[in-house]
Amino acid sequence: MPSSYYIAPAIDSASSFKDNIFKEKVLFCTGGGSGICKGMTEAIMRHGANAVIIGRNLDRLTASAKDLSNKTGTTCIPAQADVRSPQSLQDAVKKTMERFGRIDFVICGAAGNFMAPIAGLSENAFKTVLEIDTLGTYNTIKATIQHVRVTKGAYISVSATLHYRGTPYQAHVSAAKAAVDSLSNTLAVEEGPHGVRSNVIAPGFTSGTEGMRVMTGNKRNKADGFSNPLGRFTEITDIANAAVFLFSPSASFITGQIIPIDGGGEHLRGDFFPYPSSVLDPSSVQKLLKGKL
Numbered sequence: 001m002p003s004s005y006y007i008a009p010a011i012d013s014a015s016s017f018k019d020n021i022f023k024e025k026v027l028f029c030t031g032g033g034s035g036i037c038k039g040m041t042e043a044i045m046r047h048g049a050n051a052v053i054i055g056r057n058l059d060r061l062t063a064s065a066k067d068l069s070n071k072t073g074t075t076c077i078p079a080q081a082d083v084r085s086p087q088s089l090q091d092a093v094k095k096t097m098e099r100f101g102r103i104d105f106v107i108c109g110a111a112g113n114f115m116a117p118i119a120g121l122s123e124n125a126f127k128t129v130l131e132i133d134t135l136g137t138y139n140t141i142k143a144t145i146q147h148v149r150v151t152k153g154a155y156i157s158v159s160a161t162l163h164y165r166g167t168p169y170q171a172h173v174s175a176a177k178a179a180v181d182s183l184s185n186t187l188a189v190e191e192g193p194h195g196v197r198s199n200v201i202a203p204g205f206t207s208g209t210e211g212m213r214v215m216t217g218n219k220r221n222k223a224d225g226f227s228n229p230l231g232r233f234t235e236i237t238d239i240a241n242a243a244v245f246l247f248s249p250s251a252s253f254i255t256g257q258i259i260p261i262d263g264g265g266e267h268l269r270g271d272f273f274p275y276p277s278s279v280l281d282p283s284s285v286q287k288l289l290k291g292k293l
């Protein structure tokens with residue numbers, strides 16, 4: 001065994017979850033300009049880290065970076081990039097290194113979603129979601145890994161629970177996220193000996209997100225027809241707390257894991273749409289579907 005082989009240290013629990021556990025650390029977060037990934041970024045910054053948030057919409061990114069810096073007292077900067085473009089991600093990494101000189105944590109969270117049946121989904125629509133979610137995660141890993149090895153840092157990929165079973169109208173995202181889970185597992189195995197960890201967070205339906213708006217058409221509220229053992233939808237803060245834990249020294253021996261944050265919903269999964277009537281008569285859910293039926 002080479003002498004450089006990395007052995008993860010065990011950490012006393014009293015050393016975790018203090019305000020400054022991530023002091024001097026730097027987070028690189030795709031999708032950090034909005035929703036779940038912005039919430040994760042805020043929580044990690046509240047524990048001392050600086051951050052770079054990546055997305056395509058520079059105006060929104062700039063506003064979010066300012067908001068995050070103001071709320072947390074640490075520094076967040078925007079880096080405009082499309083995760084489908086390796087070059088634009090490399091430029092974002094360059095900007096990060098010039099500003100902060102290191103990358104400790106990476107969140108691969110950029111994604112797209114809409115609802116459509118396979119029969120009505122165009123090749124292009126299917127391909128686009130795979131390009132953003134799967135290829136985008138791969139491109140983000142490729143652009144950052146050399147720097148994350150140096151800091152013996154960690155990755156979190158944001159996946160979903162849709163693909164654990166067959167979820168109607170979500171073939172594209174389910175295929176893309178299954179591949180994201182697989183990528184993270186391989187990353188954990190290949191990079192563990194270099195001291196790099198990789199885990200997946202799989203959110204359930206999460207309140208206050210664009211994804212929730214698309215999936216529910218703003219028609220449902222928390223009490224309406226959707227249940228899990230803990231009795232509410234996932235909140236962004238639930239996912240943010242898990243991210244803080246997974247990046248913290250207390251998780252130093254946790255890698256290659258896929259962690260649903262869904263209140264145990266996976267074990268009590270009902271049908272999102274009435275089944276099979278919604279499949280046999282798509283017009284009953286037409287308003288939520290993209291693509292020709």
Ligand SMILES: NC(=O)c1ccc[n+]([C@@H]2O[C@H](COP(=O)([O-])OP(=O)(O)OC[C@H]3O[C@@H](n4cnc5c(N)ncnc54)[C@H](OP(=O)(O)O)[C@@H]3O)[C@@H](O)[C@H]2O)c1
Binds near residue numbers: 033035084112132205
């Ligand atoms: N909301 C839920 O209930 C739910 C459930 C399960 C999993 N998830 C996962 O959680 C993550 C966050 O979702 P969210 O609901 O919070 O949605 P969101 O607010 O729409 O976040 C998606 C982010 O990805 C960025 N993005 C999209 N395409 C991109 C591209 N080509 N290049 C760079 N950035 C891109 C968007 O920024 P720009 O538009 O500026 O590029 C946006 O900030 C996603 O991975 C999603 O699949 C969400």
